[in-house]
Amino acid sequence: MKAGRILRRIIQxxxxxxxxxxxxxxxxxxxxDDPYPNATMGPSYWSPDDADCIEGKLWTGQIDLWDNASNKGALxxxxxxxxxxxxxxxDTADVAMHPFEVTLVRVMDDxxxxxxHGVVQVETRVETDGAESP
Structure with a gap:
């Protein structure tokens, strides 16, 4: 399993x-049909982040939060x-990663x-095995 899929599972x-x-x-x-509130895995992207002889990625992922409450404060x-x-x-059991950094939190009307709709964006650096690199 590649790093992106592992990171999504770690977040969930x-x-x-x-x-x-x-x-x-x-x-x-x-x-x-899923009840509120709930969370979904939103978009993700990465850019190369190699250092010396270590191949890596700077990975960014988004968690979307959803509710139908009349009060945005609850979300x-x-x-x-x-x-x-x-x-x-x-969680370094399955992937060599740095701790997540939260880079954005946003709440808005859908x-x-x-x-x-709420958005939480996280970022981490992760080592890859070379097979994932472009």
Whole structure:
């Protein structure tokens, strides 16, 4: 399994373990029938981050939070909890990684006019085996 997939799994497992308000509703992709609030794995990207004889990536991932509450403050609290769960966390059992840094937290109205949408963006440096590099 490549680093990106491993990192997504690490994030999902950490949120499930540390943010009980989500009731383990942390998905790679949600469906319209999933109850609120929930979290989904949003976009991710990486850029090469090689050093000396170590091949690596600077990986950025987004966690999307969703709720249909009439109060954005509740989702802001949830976004803060997700950020706190990920900030400084690293799971090096399956990948050589630096601790996550939270680089963005944002809460906004969703264009559907009903939902509120939160974004937590994290970044980490990860070593790769060379097979993943461009």
């Amino acid at each position: 497992n950490r949120i499930i373990a540390q943010v009980p308000e989500l009731n383990a509703q942390v998905y790679d992709k949600t469906s319209k 802001e609290d949830l976004a803060d909890d997700v950020a706190a769960a990920l900030r400084g966390f690293a 264009p559907d006019g009903v939902s509120v």
